[in-house]
Amino acid sequence: MAERDPRREAQFPGIEKRTGKPMTHWFQFMESQVGRKYEEQMETLHDEQGLTRAQANALIMYMKGSTSSRRVDTPADYVKALPEPQRSTAKSILDTIASAFPQLELVIAWNQPMFRQGKRYFFGISAAKNHLLVAPFNSDVLEALEDRLVGLKRNKKTVQVPNDWDVDADLLTEMVKLQLG
Numbered sequence: 001m002a003e004r005d006p007r008r009e010a011q012f013p014g015i016e017k018r019t020g021k022p023m024t025h026w027f028q029f030m031e032s033q034v035g036r037k038y039e040e041q042m043e044t045l046h047d048e049q050g051l052t053r054a055q056a057n058a059l060i061m062y063m064k065g066s067t068s069s070r071r072v073d074t075p076a077d078y079v080k081a082l083p084e085p086q087r088s089t090a091k092s093i094l095d096t097i098a099s100a101f102p103q104l105e106l107v108i109a110w111n112q113p114m115f116r117q118g119k120r121y122f123f124g125i126s127a128a129k130n131h132l133l134v135a136p137f138n139s140d141v142l143e144a145l146e147d148r149l150v151g152l153k154r155n156k157k158t159v160q161v162p163n164d165w166d167v168d169a170d171l172l173t174e175m176v177k178l179q180l181g
Contacts, residue, residue, distance in 0.1 A: 011058035015051060030063045075106050075113035085164040086127050092167045093134060097123055100173040101180070115176070122179050123172075131160040136175040144178060145171065 012023050019026075029049075033041050038060060045056035072078045079090050090113075097115055098106055104115040104122060114124035124135045135158045136142065142154055148171050153160040 008058045008062035011055045015055045015059065018052070018055065019050060026059055027063070030059060033060075033063075072108060072111065075108060078108065078111075078113050082127050086132060089132060089161070089163060089165050089167065090125055090127065093125055093132070093172060096167060096169045096172050097176060100169075101176055104176075123176050128160075131162060132165070133158045134161055134172070134175070135159075136179060138179055141175055141178045145174060148174075 015026060016022060030041075033044065036044075041060050042053070042056050045051045045059060046053055049056075051059070072081065075094060079087055079094065082090055094106065094113055097104070101115065101122075104117050106113060106115055108114070109116070109121065109124070112124055112126040115122050121137055124137070126133045126135070131153075133155075137157055139157050142149065142157065142159065146154070148168075149159060
């Protein structure tokens with residue numbers, strides 16, 4: 001399966017096609033946006049100029065010097081960049097899922113480690129300053145496991161776990177198992 005091209009420039013042909021204007025026009029236009037907040041630039045490009053949100057983001061970020069939407073290349077790179085104890089906890093979470101479900105592929109998607117099969121995502125993690133988020137991507141799964149989430153903060157489709165969480169392998173595997181059916 002071909003991965004989406006993470007380079008910001010990959011959006012440029014679509015911008016030209018959508019607007020009928022060459023990128024030189026858009027680079028000049030962006031010079032008039034210097035000093036405006038990101039949200040204001042997004043609003044102008046999306047709402048007023050007709051770019052998609054992805055195109056607007058790519059143009060804004062390119063003009064700020066970011067040439068790729070990809071922050072890390074591999075799940076290992078993602079984990080390696082985390083401080084302790086997040087690093088150890090994240091590695092243990094990923095190892096638990098990988099061991100229990102070898103048929104799932106561990107990839108980077110949305111700049112974070114995700115397990116998928118084909119195009120369907122089953123589980124991911126992301127790091128915040130004070131916690132890790134585990135994401136089974138399914139609120140029904142979290143609802144079914146509500147009694148096992150005591151002491152953890154449940155969001156709509158994610159669960160916050162402490163950076164030094166004593167990893168509950170049974171809970172994690174059950175999250176994925178419920179989705180696999």
